[in-house]
Amino acid sequence: MASQVQDDSDDGMGDFMDKFRKQKYEGAFKEDNWEEEFDKVPMFMKTAPEEIDPKTHPDLACLQSIIHDDDRPPEEQARTFKDEGNDYFKEKKYKRAILSYTEGLKKKCCDSELNAILHTNRAAAHFHLGNMRSSFNDAVAAKKLKPDHLKALLRGAQCCMEFRNYGEALQWCEEGLRIQPADRKLLDLRASADKLKRAAERDARKAKAKGKKDRTKRGALLGAIRERGIKLLKPERSSKHSSDSEEEGRDRGTAAAMAGMNLDGLGSQEATGATVFLDEQGTLHWPVLFLYPEHRQTDFISAFSESACFLDHLTVMFGEELPSWDTDRKYHPQNLQLYFENFKTEELHQVDLKTPLLKILQHDRCFVKSGTPSIIILVKGSAFCKEFLSGKKVYRLK
Amino acid sequence: MMQTTMLSDEEAEEMLSFLTLEARADLKGQATEHILGITGTKDGCRYLRGRPDFLRALLTLTRDHSIAIVKDCYHALVNLSADETLHQALLKDANVLPTLFRNLQDPDYDFADRICTILSNLSRHKKTCKEVFRVLQEEEIGLAKIVEIFCSEGYNNKAPLHYLGPLLSNLTQLPEARQFILDKERCVVQRLLPYTQYGDSTVRRGGVVGTLRNCCFDYSHHEWLLSDAVDILPFLLLPLAGPEELTEEENEGLPVDLQYLPEDKKREEDPDIRKMLIETMLLLTATKAGRQILDKKNAYAIMREFHNWEREPPVVAACEKLVQVLIGDEPESGMENLLEVDIPEDVEVKLKDMDEKEQEQLEREKEELLKSESENKENESTPPDGLSS
Numbered sequence: 075m076a077s078q079v080q081d082d083s084d085d086g087m088g089d090f091m092d093k094f095r096k097q098k099y100e101g102a103f104k105e106d107n108w109e110e111e112f113d114k115v116p117m118f119m120k121t122a123p124e125e126i127d128p129k130t131h132p133d134l135a136c137l138q139s140i141i142h143d144d145d146r147p148p149e150e151q152a153r154t155f156k157d158e159g160n161d162y163f164k165e166k167k168y169k170r171a172i173l174s175y176t177e178g179l180k181k182k183c184c185d186s187e188l189n190a191i192l193h194t195n196r197a198a199a200h201f202h203l204g205n206m207r208s209s210f211n212d213a214v215a216a217k218k219l220k221p222d223h224l225k226a227l228l229r230g231a232q233c234c235m236e237f238r239n240y241g242e243a244l245q246w247c248e249e250g251l252r253i254q255p256a257d258r259k260l261l262d263l264r265a266s267a268d269k270l271k272r273a274a275e276r277d278a279r280k281a282k283a284k285g286k287k288d289r290t291k292r293g294a295l296l297g298a299i300r301e302r303g304i305k306l307l308k309p310e311r312s313s314k315h316s317s318d319s320e321e322e323g324r325d326r327g328t329a330a331a332m333a334g335m336n337l338d339g340l341g342s343q344e345a346t347g348a349t350v351f352l353d354e355q356g357t358l359h360w361p362v363l364f365l366y367p368e369h370r371q372t373d374f375i376s377a378f379s380e381s382a383c384f385l386d387h388l389t390v391m392f393g394e395e396l397p398s399w400d401t402d403r404k405y406h407p408q409n410l411q412l413y414f415e416n417f418k419t420e421e422l423h424q425v426d427l428k429t430p431l432l433k434i435l436q437h438d439r440c441f442v443k444s445g446t447p448s449i450i451i452l453v454k455g456s457a458f459c460k461e462f463l464s465g466k467k468v469y470r471l472k
Numbered sequence: 473m474m475q476t477t478m479l480s481d482e483e484a485e486e487m488l489s490f491l492t493l494e495a496r497a498d499l500k501g502q503a504t505e506h507i508l509g510i511t512g513t514k515d516g517c518r519y520l521r522g523r524p525d526f527l528r529a530l531l532t533l534t535r536d537h538s539i540a541i542v543k544d545c546y547h548a549l550v551n552l553s554a555d556e557t558l559h560q561a562l563l564k565d566a567n568v569l570p571t572l573f574r575n576l577q578d579p580d581y582d583f584a585d586r587i588c589t590i591l592s593n594l595s596r597h598k599k600t601c602k603e604v605f606r607v608l609q610e611e612e613i614g615l616a617k618i619v620e621i622f623c624s625e626g627y628n629n630k631a632p633l634h635y636l637g638p639l640l641s642n643l644t645q646l647p648e649a650r651q652f653i654l655d656k657e658r659c660v661v662q663r664l665l666p667y668t669q670y671g672d673s674t675v676r677r678g679g680v681v682g683t684l685r686n687c688c689f690d691y692s693h694h695e696w697l698l699s700d701a702v703d704i705l706p707f708l709l710l711p712l713a714g715p716e717e718l719t720e721e722e723n724e725g726l727p728v729d730l731q732y733l734p735e736d737k738k739r740e741e742d743p744d745i746r747k748m749l750i751e752t753m754l755l756l757t758a759t760k761a762g763r764q765i766l767d768k769k770n771a772y773a774i775m776r777e778f779h780n781w782e783r784e785p786p787v788v789a790a791c792e793k794l795v796q797v798l799i800g801d802e803p804e805s806g807m808e809n810l811l812e813v814d815i816p817e818d819v820e821v822k823l824k825d826m827d828e829k830e831q832e833q834l835e836r837e838k839e840e841l842l843k844s845e846s847e848n849k850e851n852e853s854t855p856p857d858g859l860s861s
Contacts, residue, residue: 248659248663251659252620255616255658255659256657261658261659262658264662265662267699268662269700272728272729273728275729276728276729276731277651279731279734280731280732282732282734283732283734325744
């Protein structure tokens with residue numbers, strides 16, 4: 075039996091063993107909270123606490139201080155931080171991983187390979203957090219320290235892809251492939267970068283071609299309008315237009331020769347989106363507004379051919395059925411009188427229903443406002459008509 | 473200046489003694505110049521074939537401190553390499569290859585371009601080409617390094633190294649070289665493709681197109697070459713495409729690189745290269761899969777416009793052959809791989825006959841073309857690249 079051991083040793087073992095026998099062990103687990111206490115023993119912990127408080131977890135704090143002992147050489151400390159960071163990384167705790175790697179780099183140890191790895195791993199952590207800029211900077215740093223570090227080259231390429239900088243991505247891949255020509259990841263990334271680069275180049279060409287086409291079309295349109303001697307009314311300067319001044323300047327350049335017309339003159343302020351256009355046969359089609367001041371109504375024809383006349387349209391519009399607002403049932407085409415207004419003078423000019431639109435627009439007092447000619451329609455001899463025309467200068471048809 | 477006549481044995485011995493690194497500078501210089509003169513004539517080259525000691529001396533003197541002497545030595549070596557009968561002597565007796573490959577690798581080497589020309593000459597004919605490739609792969613820097621150097625812009629800022637193009641083209645006569653270029657596990661042929669558009673050097677462009685054409689002889693690789701993994705077709709069509717505007721529908725059906733080309737797009741200016749590009753595509757139409765891909769990618773639209781533009785009869789003929797395949801009906805079953813079809817003997821004779829007649833016709837047209845050009849223009853022939861003294 076143990077109690078029979080000879081107590082003649084110097085190491086105090088005997089006394090210790092005696093104490094052990096006589097005194098109750100104070101640090102024993104208690105029945106009611108032994109599980110909690112169990113979890114606090116570093117060896118049996120299932121998860122580490124977020125923060126290690128020496129008061130509540132003295133053992134853990136003790137271990138940590140051994141690990142991060144500042145007396146050890148910097149390489150060792152850096153290595154420990156690297157491992158710590160890697161552990162956090164595996165748990166997807168990227169922010170903590172970054173902190174660990176950063177601490178490792180702060181040690182400024184002389185092992186370039188280790189530092190390159192720290193940068194590369196930090197780059198990976200940043201990448202997973204979406205910090206592409208930081209990730210790229212770390213990849214660059216890693217590459218500087220160790221130009222043949224494949225993981226850094228791959229990461230750098232991946233960052234370039236995120237920036238849509240396909241040319242640079244290609245360069246990173248090709249550097250990597252020089253070292254490891256058969257690396258599948260690099261090969262696939264390179265192929266991807268190449269494809270996207272070429273697609274981007276095509277998109278640029280397409281946009282340029284379209285832009286050119288649009289400008290040519292607009293030039294032709296303005297030319298056609300000018301040829302016909304049709305006058306576009308310049309709109310008043312508003313704050314909206316001044317913000318477009320750059321584009322105006324360019325367009326004005328092409329339109330400068332076109333007697334002071336500019337594209338704003340064509341912008342339709344109606345919420346219809348319709349604009350004048352030139353068809354393949356060289357005929358202009360205008361959006362035209364029909365105004366019925368008597369009933370405060372309007373009609374809109376989005377593509378009125380310049381060779382057509384108002385009678386053509388009115389016959390259809392007021393053909394079989396008269397509009398509901400025409401309560402007196404008097405808007406028959408043969409009863410109608412048409413006028414356009416000279417916006418500057420507020421004078422009215424009567425228009426023949428059978429005259430083609432082109433001729434009307436060419437009238438030297440006719441100005442097209444907002445690219446949309448508008449025509450006033452009255453009923454011949456009606457009371458409203460008389461009242462409307464009174465007090466205004468009216469030029470009638472002969 | 474000494475006369476460029478053959479040397480007697482005594483003269484040769486004396487000259488040889490001047491062709492050493494330790495010799496007096498002026499004697500060294502004169503001797504080198506003299507040898508250079510000898511290499512300028514066919515007889516001179518033949519004479520030197522029997523004098524490996526002179527060849528070795530030339531090689532040694534490329535290490536000389538005097539740039540003028542090194543220049544003359546390389547000049548001489550270029551001339552010698554242009555003569556096929558000298559090849560064995562240069563390779564075996566003088567053992568030039570290791571030195572050449574080593575210096576080629578040096579990014580600061582002034583005469584790297586000369587080396588490329590020499591290597592290009594040495595690899596022209598299959599027998600020596602085989603040896604060049606063997607030494608390259610087994611003992612020296614390897615084909616991978618050659619491709620890398622070729623594709624590195626500004627590798628050597630004193631030498632553009634365009635003649636690595638013809639070297640690659642020559643090497644790909646050999647199936648073992650093609651195997652390397654067409655390695656699916658690496659990225660080799662893909663790196664060469666953009667050079668079909670390299671404006672600054674016809675030599676480089678021609679070399680790359682020649683390489684691609686050789687690579688298309690093995691139809692087992694066609695599907696891979698035409699797939700996204702390599703995507704060879706746009707690089708063959710792009711030099712043949714012009715600024716003509718195509719409809720939106722036609723554009724959208726083309727490979728991405730050929731869509732919406734700008735109005736200043738220029739076509740390949742060298743007719744031989746144009747012909748090679750078309751021949752490469754013709755090779756790719758040998759299989760049904762290849763024909764289908766070319767059809768799907770609307771190669772016809774590009775070739776149609778090209779046909780309207782091309783003036784050189786041999787190139788027009790090649791274009792018409794290709795267009796015929798593109799718009800023709802699919803051949804009956806059993807004929808799907810045109811390269812493998814057994815042609816019955818009497819038909820084969822007929823075809824040969826037709827080919828000859830066509831050849832004659834082309835020769836006649838060519839003569840007429842040349843006649844109608846300015847009388848002052850000299851008839852330029854393209855011999856192997858040698859520099860006359």
